[in-house]
Amino acid sequence: MTLIDSIKTRRSIRRYSDKEVTDSLLNELLDLSARTQTMGNLQLYSVVVTRDKEMKQKLAPAHFNQPMVTGAPVMLTICADWNRTTRWCQERNAQPGYDNLLSFLNAASDALLYAQTFCNLAEERGLGVCYLGTTLYNPDAIIDTLKLPRLVMPIATLTVGWPDEQPALNDRLPLASFLHKETYRDYSVKDINLYYNLKESLIENQEFVRINKKENLAQVYTDCRYTSTDNEAISKTLLAALCRQGFLD
C-alpha cells in the first residue's frame, strides 16, 4: 500500500481492536517520522507516549472524556519543544532566545509536520489514528499531567490503534474552493453556494441541523460546535498557558 492509495480511503478511526500496537512498530514509525522537514534541523518537538491506563484516565477530562482516549491502546501528545534545544544551548555557553511568539509558532509547525507524517505512515501501515481537537482547549491539565516544563507546549494529541470500525468517508470541498491561482480570489455568493452545496445536501448533515433545531448547517457550526463565546474564552486560556510555558514573557 502506498500513501497515494491509503490517503484516498482514509478516515479517522475512533474505535480500536484489542490487537497490540507493539513498541517495536510504534518506535519504528516515530523514528521514521523524524525524517520530516524541520526548522534549521532542530526538531523542535517532543512526543509523550501514554499507554498506562491511569494516565489515560487522568488525561481524559482534558479531552472532554471522548471515549477513544481510554479506548485506544496508545495516545501520543505531540508538543512544541524549545526546552531541549535551550538546555543544549545553556550547556554550551550559548545564549538562547526562544521564549517568544515566533519561536512558539516555529516549534508548533515542526510538531504538526511531524505529527502528520506519523499519521500518513501509520495509516499506510493499516493503523487507525484520530486527532483530538481538544489539546488547545485545556492545555493546563495536559501540562500538569504530563509534567511538561517551561518552553514545552502540547499541540496535538493522537489516539492510535488497529481499526475496529470502518466509518463512511467524509465529504471534502472541491479543489477549486481552496485553490487560488497567483492571487487570492475572494468568494462570491455563487461560489459559496456552489462549494458548500454538497456538504449541505448530505443526509447526515441535514440530520445535524434537525437535531440541533437550526435553520442550516452553518448555524450548527456557529451556534453549537464552535461558538464565538467558547472561542473567545478558550483563546484567553490559551494565551495564559503560552505565558505559563514561557513563550510570551
Add this chain to the structure above:
Amino acid sequence: MTLIDSIKTRRSIRRYSDKEVTDSLLNELLDLSARTQTMGNLQLYSVVVTRDKEMKQKLAPAHFNQPMVTGAPVMLTICADWNRTTRWCQERNAQPGYDNLLSFLNAASDALLYAQTFCNLAEERGLGVCYLGTTLYNPDAIIDTLKLPRLVMPIATLTVGWPDEQPALNDRLPLASFLHKETYRDYSVKDINLYYNLKESLIENQEFVRINKKENLAQVYTDCRYTSTDNEAISKTLLAALCRQGFLD
C-alpha cells in the same frame, strides 16, 4: 514507492530541473492532500499557486531572495483561512466568531497538516519540495502580493519541482531524545551530550563553527542563525500581521 520507503531517503530539494510540473499532476496531489484530517471537516486552509515569473520575483524579497523562489517551477503559499468559512456563515444567516487566537491556531494546524500530506505525497511521486522558513518573517509582503483578505494568514511556503540535485541526508536526533514515556523526563547534562554528540561531530557542522568564528554549534544557532534580537523583532511584526488579518481584534 511507498511513503515508508521515500521518507527514509527524503531530503529537501532546492534545485529543480527544467521538466514541467503539469497542472494535472499538481492538482491531483493538491486534491488528494485534502483527505488530510481537518477540524470539524471545515478545511481551514487555502493554497495560492505561483507559477508566474513576475509574481515569483515579487515574492522573492519576502523570502530573503533565496534562489529556489525564482528557480522553482511552482511555489505554493499555504494559508490559514477562516475567510471562506466566515463568508459561508454570513451567507447563511449564521454568526461566525473566528477572529481570535484559538481560531487562528486551529486554522494554522489545518494548513500545516495539509501541507505535510502534500509533501509526503509529492515526495513519494519523486517530486522535490522545500519549505521556506521565511513565511512568518515577512507576512505583510506576502499578504500584499497575494492579496490575502482578512482572516487569511500565510503559514507555509513550499517550492516544488523535479529534483536536479541529490544532497546528502541530514542527520537527525535519536528517537530517545524526543520520546517520553508517560511523563516528560527533563534532560540531564549527560543526556544533552549524548543526544547532540553526533550533530556536533559532523564535519559540515564543525565547518559552520569555524566559518562563523564561534566556540561551538549551539552558538552558531543562538548568535547567527536564530538570534534573540531577530526573534523578538519578528515576533512583533507577526503579532501586528495577526492583528491586521483580524485574528487578534
